[in-house]
Amino acid sequence: MNSADGAAVVVGVDGSEPALRAVRLAAVEAARRHRPLRVVHGFIWPLLHVPVEPPPDSPPGAGLRNQAEQLVTEAVTEAEATVPGIRVSGEIIDGEAAAVLLGETPTAALIVLGDRGLGGFSSLVVGSVAVQVAAYADCPVLVARGADRAHGPVLVGVDGSELSRRAVEFALEEASLRGAELVALHGYRHPGSGGPGDMQPLVHDETQLHDEEDRLVAESLAGAADRWPDVPVRRRSVRGRPAGVLTDASREAQLLVVGGQGRGELTGLLLGSVSQSVLHHADCPVAVVRAPR
Known part of the structure; x- marks a missing residue:
């Protein structure tokens, strides 16, 4: 900001x-x-x-x-x-x-x-x-857009990208100003790929995968949450399309915060596909964070 x-x-x-x-x-x-x-x-x-x-x-x-x-x-x-x-x-x-x-x-x-x-x-x-x-x-x-709610958490989409870290900082400030809980939500679909041509395992440990994705959420919050000690923070990692996971969770939130472009999205996109989707479908106001604060 x-x-x-x-x-x-x-x-x-x-x-x-x-x-x-x-x-x-x-x-x-x-x-x-x-x-x-x-x-x-x-x-x-x-x-x-x-x-x-x-x-x-x-x-x-x-x-x-x-x-x-x-x-x-x-x-x-x-x-x-x-x-x-x-x-x-x-x-x-x-x-x-x-x-x-x-x-x-x-x-x-x-x-x-x-x-x-x-x-x-x-x-x-x-x-x-x-x-x-x-x-x-x-x-x-x-x-x-969506419903105006005076209660409910501030929801932030997290994917480990630099823009999602900026979104976390903005969301923490909003949660502090509103006296609300912050829910850091990460949607994932399958094990991550290390690079082009990487083979995905046919069988993987679901628990291990969830733990790895949850660590990504924790890393995105590291440091930032310490600057807002008054904000209760809850981490969630949910298997599913990120845009769909965020849209579903927005039905109980008072604000949804997303980065302008996420990890794995084409760098030529001016506004990422997840951000565009939640702008169209979220059930609460949506904040898009692009620029350094």
């Missing part, structure tokens, strides 16, 4: 109900972190050379820019109603939504988004803006 003085929690808005839900989630996150909240709307119309000012003799509030100002004002009001006394500001920035939000990430503590916006197709579970920002952001990205 960006530790710059005054770094804000930033939430993207477009006037949709998912965006207002993201505003409420962002307001609570900002209050937990004692940070200001910044409401941002990407105003694309000037790029398309569409007139944005009201025509002559129009009623008050007419025109695309006035409408954008109104939706930002409504979002600021929603945040203030959610957490009275919160420091919140709003801004309209000319540009496409994902590009505008990515421009905020180098100096933001956290970016919060709805899972779908007004421009999303109804058949898409997660909108393209959320996926693009999660794939490229320079700070953690929190997507408001």
Whole structure:
């Protein structure tokens, strides 16, 4: 997470109900972190050379820019109603939504988004803006989806990769802020391969395999958990597809945290397959951690 003085929690808005839900989630996150909240709307119309000012003799509030100002004002009001006394500001920035939000990430503590916006197709579970920002952001990205739960653990996906260790650190901080238990969950399918062309054993000891995978979870937690002694930590290694294991566990969690790309995934992927899957299917808000904290 960006530790710059005054770094804000930033939430993207477009006037949709998912965006207002993201505003409420962002307001609570900002209050937990004692940070200001910044409401941002990407105003694309000037790029398309569409007139944005009201025509002559129009009623008050007419025109695309006035409408954008109104939706930002409504979002600021929603945040203030959610957490009275919160420091919140709003801004309209000319540009496409994902590009505008990515421009905020180098100096933001956290970016919060709805899972779908007004421009999303109804058949898409997660909108393209959320996926693009999660794939490229320079700070953690929190997507408001699934059920809102005040109780339950913070769940973090662990696979031994460097990004999953960063996800563990973010998840520990979140668990501490929420007064919640951390569940470090690792899904595995078969014995790991040491390299291309390695033969997998036809028979293996299931208990030994589970113990080896559990050691991977312990190594991912080593050191980080010591920095958050107030957080109870539970390790779980479950045989199954990692994305499916995490999605199933998310039904009882208040937050799921994943790294942007995991061990064994193609390095050319900007957002790993597990991260993409849980963004589409998790039953609680999902945080994607890519950048160093």
